[in-house]
Amino acid sequence: MTIDELKSYDGRNNRRAYIAYKDVVYDVTQSSLWQEGEHQGMHSAGVDLTSALSGAPHGDEVFKEFPVVATLQREESTTKKEPLPPQDFKTDLRIFYKKYHPHPITVHFPIALHLFAAGFDIAFLNTFKEIYAVLVFYALFIATVMGFVAMLPGVLSWWINYNLSTQRPFVVKLIVATITLILGVIAIEIYLQDPNVIYSYTTPSIIYHAIILLTGLNVIILGYYGGKISWGNLGEEKMQTVSFDMNEPNIMMSSGSTEQESPRLFSAPASSVKIASDERNLADNAHQVSISILIGGAAGLGIDTLEKILSNAFKASGYYVYSTKEFMSRVRGGSNTTLLRIANFPVQAPCWEVDISVAMDALALEHMKERWHHDTLILADESFSGDNSNVIAIAMKESAKKFGNAQYGNTYIAGLLFGILGLEKSFLLQSIDKHFKGEGSNKEVAELGFQTGTEIENLTLPKLPNTDIKAVEKLHLMDGTTACGFGFLAGGCNMITAYPMSPSTGVLNFMASMSKEFDIALEQSEDEIASLMMTLGGWYGGARAMTSTSGGGFALMGEALSLSGMTETPAVIYLAQRPGPATGLPTRTEQGDLNLALYSGHGPFPRVLLAPGSLQECIDYGYLAFELADKYQIPVIFLSDQYLADTIMMSKDVDFSSYEQRRYITKSAGDYERYADTKNGISPRAIPSFGEGLICAVGDEHDERGQITEDYKMREQMVGKRARKNDELTREAIAPLCKGEGDIAIIGWGSSKGAIAEALERLDDKRLEHVHFVWIHPLSKEQLSVLDDYKYRIVVENNADGAFADQLKLHGVHVDEQILQSNGFSFFVDQLVEMIEKSLKELS
Secondary structure, three states: OEHHHHHOOEOOOOOOEEEEEOOEEEEOOOOHHHHHHEEOOOEEOOOEOOOOOOOOOOOHHHHOOOOEEEEOEOOOOOOOOOOOOOOOHHHHHHHHHHHHOHHHHHHHHHHHHHHHHHHHHHHHHHHOOHHHHHHHHHHHHHHHHHHHHHHHHHHHHHHHHHOOOOOHHHHHHHHHHHHHHHHHHHHHHHHHHOHHHHHOOOHHHHHHHHHHHHHHHHHHHHHHHHHHHHHOOOOOOOEEEEOOOOOOOOEEEEOOOOOOOOOOOOOOOHHHOOOOOOOOOOOOHHHOOEEEEEEEEEEOOOHHHHHHHHHHHHHHOOOEEEEEEEOOOOOOEEEEEEEEEEEOOOOOOOOOOEEEEEEOOHHHHHHOHHHEEEEEEEEEEOOOOOOOOOEEEEOHHHHHHOOOOHHHHHHHHHHHHHHHHOOOHHHHHHHHHHHHOOOHHHHHHHHHHHHHHHHOOOOOOOOOOOOOHHHHOOOEEEEHHHHHHHHHHHOOOOEEEEOOOOOOHHHHHHHHHHOOOOOOEEEEOOOHHHHHHHHHHHHHOOOOEEEEEOHHHHHHOHHHHHHHHHHOOOEEEEEEEOOOOOOOOOOOOOOOOHHHHHHOOOOOOOOEEEOOOOHHHHHHHHHHHHHHHHHHOOEEEEEEEHHHHHOEEEEOOOOHHHOOOOOOEOOEOOOOOOOOOOOOOOOOEOOOOOEOOOOOOOOOOEOOOOOEOOOHHHHHHHHHHHHHHHHHHHHHOOOOEEEOOOOEEEEEEHHHHHHHHHHHHHHOOOOEEEEEEOEEEOOOHHHHHHHOOOOEEEEEEOOOOOHHHHHHHHOOOOOOEEEEOOOOOOOOHHHHHHHHHHHHHHHO
């Protein structure tokens, strides 16, 4: 059984509950200790518990009662392995405490004895029997001595496990325990001075009996707050268990304890993290076959419809499908193209040269010329094919007009392509029927095109890939916009406000469509300034809110972004990049806004930048964006681009139940301080009407309560507090995904992932290794340590300024070569192969 298979046996919704320990899989379904797949609120079923139980005071003997159902098969990690850092003294102590529990062992004795003393003192005051008086004193004496013994491991536990947290439960416990010990010493001294004083009505006697009863009450308070620390505030601060990495044990987090040593959102070390497996299991390069089809024509001729019809029909035929667009900034006219690739392996990148080219008008024929190779099959209407001997002239328009409208040309072309390729016609007709909801003429036009295609002779056709209908039917066609939207929903997004701007508008539209299924507040604002301000207002009120925009709109958000930093209000910003400056190329793509996202806003404040490169990463990191924003009370900027947003790829089923949303909002007390200066810089965040406290949020510098201040000492204190969040964030930083075993790193980020991956597969050079970054900022030393061992580092970026390479250099990483492209296109696999080969020659 693999880790993936184990995950499905989580004990929930009547599923069986399996756990793995030291590569053995046990069935714990029938155990009363594993109800609903949960074990005492600490562990969940469906995971490998080997690491989680490494410090437990027991071994595999506890599993002997459970049936063995399988052996765990471990997949070879695709990330570059780094040795774990040596454990420090504090880590060793934590393991010791976890195994032997010295504080709970010692503290239970004084608690019980203080209660015993209080009970017998009540009995003494009612009877005045000497035996009760003696029992009271000796119980108090032993309880006080044991209290000092319990205090030492208690303070150590406070330091080891909670970083000397100043949260209320810890402060109360410390004060009450100290008072109890002092009162115990006072009472013992009174009794030793004169044992008979307890029979009198003097002041010392009253003090003695009052202390006995008060210490009994004190230990009840200590037990209550000890329970809050161990189990959380039941009903307000529920402890939550969540697993993000299939290969790692579950981690625990309490939303009510921001001052603990914060658990990582992803529990593996940054140098070896992998949050999801969307890598391809490919056959040898020699067995990978794909056909590329380029269709060109003016806006308004139905290219988008043709893309959808063909994509679904090719998928139904058993092919892996990929499609991407090139379109001009106009509603009608121009020359747009759609590239489709069908293959026997998952395709995640475009190619420049194409196998089949279909021109829907004369301008498209000229526009696509550069992308033909000597064997390209070129199809065009007879009215503009001219004398070009390489073009096969077909009566596309005239054939469509027979059915009353030249707009039927797109379905005619779909039939033509299926006929030429010799594919099963029924799959195409099913796709057309589904798209046009049974309108009959389109199917008739497609059948005519199919017949024409089968009749064309003497064609040199590209080799067709093998089909795999069973494997492909389990996959879904999805564009990057939709994947990001699903990720945001998984993160708990329940509010979006945006001003439409290409290519970001798709996310707004997607969330609007999902508002029928989910409770989502949606607002099209009057401008981008208002949209981010509304987003901040949503978070202030308790929502999980976001806004979507592109470069020009994000530029307007600078002041509101700074307001997020000063008020420590979370925000998630979907930034779909396009070429600038100014309007630039509004319908093309570029990774050109990295510096804008990094440095926008006035004054320093922490932020996170995430840039996914695949559909799975869009979902995983869309979810993570909301978790990070909520946990750290910062803006998280989610970098997509036109290419990733509009490109259609194939995705596996997604188990959305695995994305557990945690909440970090606390209930405020009357003395609540919104900007309490905590050790890690993260103040407890409350919202209006949830508690008794005053919830302040002000754009001016402020004190811990949120009141405006110009005191220079408080200014330094608040600047330092906000900056300390970066220390925590660098602990969360996700390391790049490394694929290969070579000593030359080809480094990319965001949407370049697919092109780099396939380019390296085509090159088949063992020296090369793909290093892909999704976590872009802040970068950490541990995260970047994977780059230390390479002989050369080549950075690939879809921009003109090499912004990410500059960031690597600022962090001490030597960059040997840069491959940059800023022509409005994404990287094409075949062109990128040549670029990498050129860089390798320059390095040799």
